[in-house]
Amino acid sequence: MKKSALILLMIIVTLSSLFAFSACDKDKDTANGKTVTDLLGREVTVPEKINRVICIGAGSLRLYTYVGDLSKLVGVEDVDKDGTGVGATLSIRPYKMVNKDLFNSLPSCGMGGPQGSADAEKILSLNPDIVFSLYTSDKAAMDDLQQKIGKPVVVLSYGKTEAFDENVKKSIALLGDIMNRKERANELLSFISDTENYLSSIGEGIDKSKKATVYLGCQSNYGTHGIESSSANYSIFDVSKIRNVLDEYVGKNGETFKGYQKSVDWEILKSLNPQRIVLDAGGLYILKTQLQDKDKSEILNSLSAFQNGEIYLQMPYNAYYTNLETAYADAYFDAWVQYHDIAPEKLNFDYVEKAREIYTLFLGKDCYDDVAAQMYGGFQKLDISKI
DSSP states (O other): OOHHHHHHHHHHHHHHHHHHHHHHHHOOTTTEEEEETTSSOOOEESSSSSEEEESSTTHHHHHHHHHHOGGEEEBGHHHHHHSSTTTSSSSOHHHHHHHHHHHHHHSSOOSSSTTTOOHHHHHHOOOEEEEEEEOOOHHHHHHHHHHTSOEEEOOOOOOGGGGHHHHHHHHHHHHHHTOOOHHHHHHHHHHHHHHHHHHHHHHTOOOOSSSSOEESOOOSSSOOTTTOESSSSSSHTTTOOOOOOOOOOTTTTTTOOOSSSSSOOHHHHHHOSSSEEEHHHHHHHHHHHHTTTTTHHHHHHHHHHHHHHHHHEOOOOOOOSBBBHHHHHHHHHHHHHTTTOOOOOGGOOOOHHHHHHHHHHHHHSSOHHHHHHTTTTTTOOOGGGOO
16 A cells, blocks of 8 residues: 555646756746756756755765755665665775764665666655755666656766866765855865875876885775776876886787786786785785795796785775775875885875875775774785785
8 A cells, every 4th residue: 555655746747847857947946946967968957955865876875975965865775775685795985884873874875886776656655855866877877867856967977087076076066066065066176186286296206116116905896805906097097197007018919908807817917026015904804815826826926026025905995986085195105105116205194194084084084093993994005924
């Protein structure tokens, strides 16, 4: 009976919304709202006054926590609540860690998770004024959801190049515009711009031959992985012009690496012989098992970075999309890894203190110690014999 009533309500709201949205098309800036363009290029009319917010899809709630008023949230997907079993295998998510009491107290607006999809009935039952989504790049699907619930659905995006992608900046700016929190959005955007400019300046004028070759290992990407998981054209390295050894690989037939590599061939890794290795802490437990394998251990221990103790630990940021604050902290730490011995005068930061500053800026709380406690002690030069 309850479900039938809910379905009837959906039909009524859908019919009324058709008139509302068609009316809005005639005047993009009405007394009741304004029309914005989301990250799919959809024009969406949003109310001027928003009191009830729902965020759905991978990373949507995270972006909102950076910019929006959390008191306006009226529901959270199960993936961001404790004890639901959804997302239990995902790596650390600081936005969830900091806001767990609030998230756990709110009703469910759907399951969420990597295999999740929008739950129109649950969303409708919570009567949001607006829905921010990161579920799909399909315009028709988002238009269909918007029609079903009779509320504006605005799509955000992280883009394809992680923390420094233009779509990240556009999403933050869009949230600030819609939620009337432009000052907050601009604060974050200024930090991102200043970070890019500063880190880029570190590598200026330093000849590549003076830089140690660096390899990223155990990169988290749709789960945790071993040391063979890495990336060429890695934006967190590129921002400070770190010498990524994968960028320099050319195979016998001219093949090269582009973007994320789930499994770099072990013999290729041996031939690259990186002088320094940065490990994603999320996959360190897998590296432990690889070091117990005779053949893999032999290759790893033959590498210059292993022989000379040049192994470093960065924090995992790929978990239900990009944890931006951790990615920016990693960018500072990785710059230190590359330049601490050849250009120390350009490094005007302590990487742990910088991480504290970044967590506080984005999340309103310094949660670095909590992250470090779950990730082998945090940023460090790693003694591989003790892992």
